Amino acid sequence: xxAGWLYGQTASPTFQTLSRQAEAARDGKQLTxxxxxxxxALQVKPDWDEGLWNxxxxxxxxxxxxxxxxxxxxxxxxxxxxxxxxxxxxxxEYRLHRYDAALESLVRAESFKFDGPRELARAGLLHLAxxxxxxxxxxxAIAVLTDLTRMQQKTPEIIVAAGIAGLRQPWxxxxxxxxxxxLVFQLGDAMGSAMELDFKEANRKFxxxxxxxxxxxxVHFRFGAFLNIQGSDRGVEEIKKALELAPDHVPALxxxxxxxxxxxxxxxxxxxxARAVKASPGDFSTHIEYGRALLAKENPAAAAAxxxxxxxxxPASPEARFSLASAYSRLGRKEDAARELAEFKRLENLGK
Numbered sequence: 001x002x003a004g005w006l007y008g009q010t011a012s013p014t015f016q017t018l019s020r021q022a023e024a025a026r027d028g029k030q031l032t033x034x035x036x037x038x039x040x041a042l043q044v045k046p047d048w049d050e051g052l053w054n055x056x057x058x059x060x061x062x063x064x065x066x067x068x069x070x071x072x073x074x075x076x077x078x079x080x081x082x083x084x085x086x087x088x089x090x091x092x093e094y095r096l097h098r099y100d101a102a103l104e105s106l107v108r109a110e111s112f113k114f115d116g117p118r119e120l121a122r123a124g125l126l127h128l129a130x131x132x133x134x135x136x137x138x139x140x141a142i143a144v145l146t147d148l149t150r151m152q153q154k155t156p157e158i159i160v161a162a163g164i165a166g167l168r169q170p171w172x173x174x175x176x177x178x179x180x181x182x183l184v185f186q187l188g189d190a191m192g193s194a195m196e197l198d199f200k201e202a203n204r205k206f207x208x209x210x211x212x213x214x215x216x217x218x219v220h221f222r223f224g225a226f227l228n229i230q231g232s233d234r235g236v237e238e239i240k241k242a243l244e245l246a247p248d249h250v251p252a253l254x255x256x257x258x259x260x261x262x263x264x265x266x267x268x269x270x271x272x273x274a275r276a277v278k279a280s281p282g283d284f285s286t287h288i289e290y291g292r293a294l295l296a297k298e299n300p301a302a303a304a305a306x307x308x309x310x311x312x313x314x315p316a317s318p319e320a321r322f323s324l325a326s327a328y329s330r331l332g333r334k335e336d337a338a339r340e341l342a343e344f345k346r347l348e349n350l351g352k
Contacts, residue, residue, distance in 0.1 A: 015044040019051065031058050035067075049078055056088055060095075068092040069101075076105070083112035087124035094127050103131040111350075122152055126161065130172055133165045139251060139285075141165040146195045154192035162195070163188025167218050168251075183213055187222065194226045202226060217245035221252050228259065235259075248279040250286065257289040261296060269293040277306070284313035288320050291327065300330035311340075318347040 013021075022037035038055040042048055056071030069092035076085040090105035106128040114121035125148040132141035142165050145158055154162075160173050163184035169176075176184055190205035206223040213219050224238030236259060242252045253276035260269035273290030280286050291306035304327040310320040325340035 013040075015041055015048075018044065019048070022051070022054070026054060026058065031062055034058055035062065035064070046074075047078055049075060052078070053085070056092070060088070060092060063095075065092050065095040069096060069098075073105075076108070081112055082116075083109045083114050083124075084116035084120055086112070087114060087116070087120055090131075091123060091127060094131070099131055099134050102127065103135060106131055122148065125151070126157055129161050129165065133161065134170050134172060136170050138165045138168045142191070149192060149195040154189075154196060159188035159192050160184060161188070162191040166191050166222050167216075183216065183219075186212070187219060191222060191226075194222075199230060215245060217242040217249055217252075220245065221249060221255070224252075225255060228255070250276060250280045250283055253279060254283075254285050254289050257293055261289070261292055264296075266293065266296045270297055282313065284310045284317060284320060287313065288317070288323055292323055295323070295327055295330065300327045303327040304331060316347060318344050318351070321347060 018037055018041035022034050022041055025031075025034035025037055035055065035058050038051050038058065042051050042055065045051070052071045052075040056068050056075065059065070059068035059071060069089060072085055072089035072092055076082060076089050079085055086105045086109035090102045090109060093099075093102035093105060106124055109124050110128055114124045125144055129141040129144040129148070132138075132144065142162065145162050145165065149158055157173075160176075163186070164171050164173070164176060166187045167180070167184060169180075186205070186209050190202055190209055193202035193205055196202075203226075206219070206226065209219050210223065220238045221242035224235045224240075224242065226235070227238060228235030236256070239252045239255055239259075242249050243256075246252075253272050257269050257273040257276060260266070260272065269289075270293045273286070273293040276283075276286035277290045287306045287310035291303045291310060294300075294303035294306060304324065307320060307324040307327050310317065311324055314320055321340050321344035325337045325344060328334075328337035328340060
């Protein structure tokens with residue numbers, strides 16, 4: 001056998017050589033060169049987690065989102081409990097307009113509490129809220145935005161995201177119709193002040209908003225929900241105005257059911273709970289509140305039927321599990337009650 005040098009052949013660079021060259025190119029801001037070197041190094045050592053992170057990050061900076069998404073998905077598979085890997089995977093998928101995949105990755109990151117760099121966690125929370133809104137999960141999006149606001153105070157991005165979710169529209173910011181932009185921003189601004197618990201400023205902004213948009217059901221509902229937090233009787237009035245304008249407004253129906261349950265006005269709770277289920281039978285929250293109302297009216301069999309639907313629609317909901325356990329207990333179904341209570345405790349512990 002003749003030696004390779006006889007034909008001018010040279011040995012392939014080692015992983016150590018390629019990785020050093022990639023890092024030097026990255027540090028020297030030669031991003032395109034660094035990207036190619038990281039790709040070559042990863043061909044030699046596919047499970048190099050640091051290399052996958054750097055490859056994905058550089059691809060993101062270069063707007064090469066397909067490579068970015070692939071790198072971070074591989075990294076997430078290697079390190080399935082890495083919140084930063086899942087967050088970056090979600091951000092790359094968002095850029096590619098693959099919104100279902102983005103939501104899946106960001107929900108995984110959320111399950112690990114977006115543990116990691118604070119700035120990355122903020123970006124992850126904002127994009128999770130955008131994806132939840134896009135998928136029609138408006139109330140959960142608002143809850144995420146509230147957490148984000150408490151973390152960093154409101155920003156223009158949060159204001160716009162809150163306004164869209166508050167209007168219950170499955171838009172991304174760039175999809176917002178021009179005719180709706182003023183309403184989106186003003187509603188988001190009022191909601192942002194409410195999220196910051198600046199009651200005086202939020203009340204002022206909502207009052208001004210109602211004068212400008214008196215026929216907008218969602219403005220009445222959001223203001224009513226905020227007033228209810230403050231213990232104001234006017235909160236119920238505003239939520240009812242939302243129903244006058246939009247009789248099948250699900251959050252208003254669910255909200256009134258919960259309010260009347262708390263006030264122990266069970267007949268009213270039953271009325272609004274039944275309306276909520278009729279308006280949106282595929283929404284687990286309507287079945288939970290109606291089930292709780294039936295339980296309060298001493299009808300555990302009907303309550304259990306509603307709450308079983310809620311659990312089927314949202315098996316990871318601790319509230320649904322706990323309420324179903326209560327209904328089973330009233331029916332004397334001890335084993336079923338114990339099973340649901342155990343699942344409730346498991347889900348609660350997951351959320352801590």
